[in-house]
Amino acid sequence: MPSYCAPLVGMHFRPPAKDVVNLLPANTNLLLVREPDNPHDAHAIKVLLLGFNTEGDCAKQYQCIAEQITMDEFNNLKYNMDNLTDPLQLGYIANAEKTGGKFASEIAPIMDEMEAVGDAGILNCRLGFNSAGKPVVLFTIGQPSEEAAQPADQNLRRPDGYKQHENTRKDDLVKVSEL
DSSP states (O other): OOEEEEEEEOGGGSTTHHHHHHHSOTTOBOEEEEOTTOSSOTTOEEEEESOOSSSSTTHHHHHHHHHTOOBOTTSOBSOOGGGOOSSEEEEEEOOBGGGTBOHHHHHHHHHHHHHHTTOOOEEEEEEEEOTTSOEEEEEEESOOOGGGOOOTTSOOOOOTTOOOOTTSOGGGOOOOOOO
16 A cells, blocks of 8 residues: 655644644644645645544643634734634645645545545545654555554655655655555
């Protein structure tokens, strides 16, 4: 099964996403959802955090963010309780050379095809961090198998057959292989 390590981008457009990601531990479960009607990118793939509420899996992070709602330097609210949704959109899978590679353009058609045949498609999607501390999304595409049931801290790699874009930073990707 092919596994990916793609940059998480656009957090600063979705407050409090950046602050929430800074509070989340590696391997936090995430959900990927296609957004084909996105006016900026027909291949957009949203990254969602489930359980972001007072009783969910991310209750501690929710409470911490709720307590930090404060005014910015211009006396405006940085964000308010209306921004604390479940699921919380953290951002998108990178889809431009300047943000780390055209991952969404490669993955969206696969997701669309899997959805068309009623296949769940994305398995074991979780938050990770590259060697520079920037957030990445780690996920597997395909049918689960016995071999896929491996420890959550296993390094995920990009599959053979996909080229690394020349502007992609080395620390955003792990060497290619097939699981």
